[in-house]
Amino acid sequence: MKFLVTGAAGFIGFHVCKRLLAAGHQVIGLDNLNDYYDVSLKQARIDLLTPHTAFQFEKIDLADRQSIATFFAEGNFERVIHLAAQAGVRYSLENPHAYADANLAGHLNILEGCRHNQVKHLLYASSSSVYGLNRKLPFSVNDAVDHPVSLYAATKKANELMSHSYAHLYGIPVTGLRFFTVYGPWGRPDMALFKFTKAILEDKAIDVYNHGKMRRDFTYIDDIVEAIFRLQDIVPKPNPEWTVESGSPAESSAPYRVYNIGNSSSVALMDYISALEKALGKTARKNMLPMQAGDVLETSADTHDLYNTIGFKPQMSVEEGVKHFVDWYRAFYHQ
Template sequence: MQKVMVTGAAGFIGAHLCKKLQDNGVEVYGLDNVNDYYDPQLKRDRMAALAEGESFTHLDMDISDRPAMEKLFQEHSFDAVVNLAAQVGVRYSLINPHSYVDSNLVGFVNLLEGCRHSGVKHFVYASSSSVYGANTKMPFSVHDNVDHPVSLYAASKKANELMAHTYSHLFGLPTTGLRFFTVYGPWGRPDMALFLFTKAILAGEPINVFNNGNMERDFTYIDDIVEGVFRVIFKTAEPNFDWRGDAPDPGSSYCPWRVYNIGNNSKEKLLRYIEVLENCLGRKADKNFLPMQPGDVPATYANVDDLVRDMDYTPGTTLEYGVAKFVDWYKGYFKIG
């Protein structure tokens, strides 16, 4: 895996992954159209550090642009492709559903086609804990059925897993889907809770706490996520030869297709998350308690046994360490004394 393309390279996870690959001697092609879903300057700043290295090339294009993607795969031969480009966010999918179709479905099949026709050895892609939808059995396991999504975003991610399976079945393309659980840390997304809470608390403004604070999340630190993705790239998906059609395992297949949870293997109350942030900031939050939002789920909790077994890796960064690292970055980036 000497030449790897990462889509969504200007994104939160993408930029960190590109840096990790660079540091390990991989030639990285980072595809990102730097759209304005949130502040493009933050995305450009993430990539600025990558541009300093000789082994990073920025590809300014949109994965939903079929002719551009066909041309890209004709011109380059990638050993692996990691798709982190997507229209993200559960709540935004209620406002602008078409953007999810363009990026998460059309763009995804463009990448599958490119990989199929250019001999890519491994296609790794971001799925999401949101695919568990109405499931309530905890912790969430990749071996449980996930056919009841509660948002279009979740449905698009489930569709990605199904689309990847067909390409693994029809063309032998090894594909691995990674179900990320609430990722946080330095350079995080401005539309996610930690960023929003930090900004509001420092400004002396109230924070919105949904489901009246009765939310639990498997908060996962960015370094844990990136280490997991890095290991997955270099361990090509293989068939499960014990798979049976009369008792199908949803987490594996007879063809080279796999899905994994990447989470902290623990769940924390949202109010505990806020408490840790308050301690790091030295300020108390003014909490505005609100009902559950459409498309949200009350709790997420990852079973990562398969990741531990196959990748010899267990995420485990504490909230105290991870939130403190975010706060340090936030104050430095926005020059707050």
């Protein structure tokens, strides 16, 4: 099939493109290559994809309405995996308008492209951050998600709402993917594992928020990609029996579904750091700092719906996954 993957130069998008190409699909990758983090890392990812004859790269900004409309009209995409977004919780405190442009206007442009060009299935990146102030663990797609604690999270919740409205109005099958703290080779420099690794190797202290008293459902990139790959074949269908009063928020009378994609186990931040210290063979110097605005204490994914749908459950251990990242980092940066 012919796929459009947005955010193809990004961490998850790059790995998804590789998986689709390996399966024999045609992939058009879109990215604006912005400088939110090191552009040379993004370019290195694209450089690994371009030798594939079934891969084509287009540099377009999601917020450019006319360019996206033309791109879709000429593309004849059968399926769209929309992973491009302005990422990062803390950066949303500094530059909120970047999130409105990429995550709201950009998402709308993708929905419009799908609407006018008979796309058969749209999968898009949501986030575990939509659970916000929820305290019941593990986080379930059956729970309401009405209290985000960052603008980034609010834009991801908005993406789910916008997608539902298009599924309802125009019958576009849409699948939302709530990712839980993704890590692994080719990861983003703004994420903890990358920053910690760089600092430890340079003999600098790492910043540990809430004095280390945090837990995350760390999910390895290969597990994320496998779930996406299987879900792209599961096209949502309307459920005429569904009602708001008795149905799950993750389903609808429209062709709409939402899934958690997480490891289903919450790991203490200090254990994550210990796994990194072991992989590096070095002990980190730690700046113990208070909780950051927009952060949450703990995340944990209920993935029963995911397993029941695709028969797959993420399973990479943190110790093994962190070692894979460190091996990649040392090779890529010659350290």
